[in-house]
Amino acid sequence: MKRVLTFILISIFIIIMQQSFLAGLKLNLLVLDATLAFIVCSSLLLDEVESFIVALVTGLIVDSFSPYVFGINSIIYVSISYLFTLIQKKLYKERTLILILLNLLAVILKYLITFGSYFIVTIKLDLIKIIKDVIPFEMLSNIVFAMLLFDFLRRAVNSAFLQKEWKF
Amino acid sequence: MDFLKNKLLTIVLVLCLAFTIFIGITAGNKGNTGIIQNILTTGVKPLQKTFYLAGQRISNIFQFVSSLARLKKENNELRKEVEELRLKLVDYDRFKRENEELNKLLNFKNSNKNLKLLGANVIAKVGGEWFDVLLIDVGSKDGVKRGQYVIAGNGFVGQVIEVNTNNSKVITILDEMANIPAKVSSTEDIGLLTGIKSINKDKQCKISMLPYDTKAKEGDLVVTTNIISEGESIIQDNILIGKITSIEEEKPSLTKVAYIKPEVDFQKLEKVMVIIK
Numbered sequence: 001m002k003r004v005l006t007f008i009l010i011s012i013f014i015i016i017m018q019q020s021f022l023a024g025l026k027l028n029l030l031v032l033d034a035t036l037a038f039i040v041c042s043s044l045l046l047d048e049v050e051s052f053i054v055a056l057v058t059g060l061i062v063d064s065f066s067p068y069v070f071g072i073n074s075i076i077y078v079s080i081s082y083l084f085t086l087i088q089k090k091l092y093k094e095r096t097l098i099l100i101l102l103n104l105l106a107v108i109l110k111y112l113i114t115f116g117s118y119f120i121v122t123i124k125l126d127l128i129k130i131i132k133d134v135i136p137f138e139m140l141s142n143i144v145f146a147m148l149l150f151d152f153l154r155r156a157v158n159s160a161f162l163q164k165e166w167k168f
Numbered sequence: 169m170d171f172l173k174n175k176l177l178t179i180v181l182v183l184c185l186a187f188t189i190f191i192g193i194t195a196g197n198k199g200n201t202g203i204i205q206n207i208l209t210t211g212v213k214p215l216q217k218t219f220y221l222a223g224q225r226i227s228n229i230f231q232f233v234s235s236l237a238r239l240k241k242e243n244n245e246l247r248k249e250v251e252e253l254r255l256k257l258v259d260y261d262r263f264k265r266e267n268e269e270l271n272k273l274l275n276f277k278n279s280n281k282n283l284k285l286l287g288a289n290v291i292a293k294v295g296g297e298w299f300d301v302l303l304i305d306v307g308s309k310d311g312v313k314r315g316q317y318v319i320a321g322n323g324f325v326g327q328v329i330e331v332n333t334n335n336s337k338v339i340t341i342l343d344e345m346a347n348i349p350a351k352v353s354s355t356e357d358i359g360l361l362t363g364i365k366s367i368n369k370d371k372q373c374k375i376s377m378l379p380y381d382t383k384a385k386e387g388d389l390v391v392t393t394n395i396i397s398e399g400e401s402i403i404q405d406n407i408l409i410g411k412i413t414s415i416e417e418e419k420p421s422l423t424k425v426a427y428i429k430p431e432v433d434f435q436k437l438e439k440v441m442v443i444i445k
Contacts, residue, residue: 012212017219020216052176069190070194071186074187078187117191121191123195
């Protein structure tokens, strides 16, 4: 439970970072969904339930800030978290390539769910422009960020695990 | 936890369904507002504000650093432009001066229609530091003769002393050897105009041999006089030479000498006119 709380706090910090700090930076070509990258990393490091709780809470928080509709991000994070926790046991997650592929997959899933949801509620988006101008940069940014974050989170998880097991 | 683990797929599916309904409801309400949203957004507002400001400040630093290269390039371009404009300004000054000189010459010509004037360019200053002699680009081929007067604008420059086929030498009123007859316009006192050797830029000339009881005073104008003739040349009178700046006694000859500030600026002299008829 401690790990879940830690991860939830980290997620809140990442959400604030993304919505405030990165938005304030006004950097061109930086289309980063840091929260999504975080969810991918947490799915690889936590077990199913922990990952699910973190994804759900993170999704609810992000949805609270989202305009127009409530729930899309929760669906995205929960489903990605569930899927990735299922497959993570069958993968050698230490490999960078796995992290890269999972992040690519996460971005694709995110946009599929988003477009689907917006289509249902008849919110019109310029699909072609988003595919062309946003998705490639977001994939790239997310991969770079996830590689950094995964390393940091793994150390935190391992440290907590060692503390618990070896009682130091 | 175990319960959650066993029923996780069901829970995920139920939640997805619930969230889909939420999406529908919020989209129908045309707004994502509510108690949860309100609490969350209000709770993290101070943090968000701080982080946003921090982000903006860091962004400003990045922008400042990235703009340095651009500023340097811009600075170089502007320097180049300033240099070009400076060169243009030099040209402009030259054209302006030439224009002023030509206007003055034209005015003189218009007010002395009976005179035949020959325009010339000053092409050199000869005689080194010893003489104030100008070389002009007209000579005997153009009708220039020894002794003719040379003017610039409304002022007197000097007298032709040597004539070649294509150029002539003009002794200016600043030369000690000038010895040109002149008179004080107000008193009609006649004297001899010569230059004063000086290393100053503001060179002066003087009219000597003025009568001791002359009424000439500071500020009076000095003009040429045709009291004597120079062979076949016509000596034009009443050409302005300059203005008296001071008068002194001339010892031991019991005459007076008046110092004159020439009308012509010899430092910038480029165009002159020779009075040929």
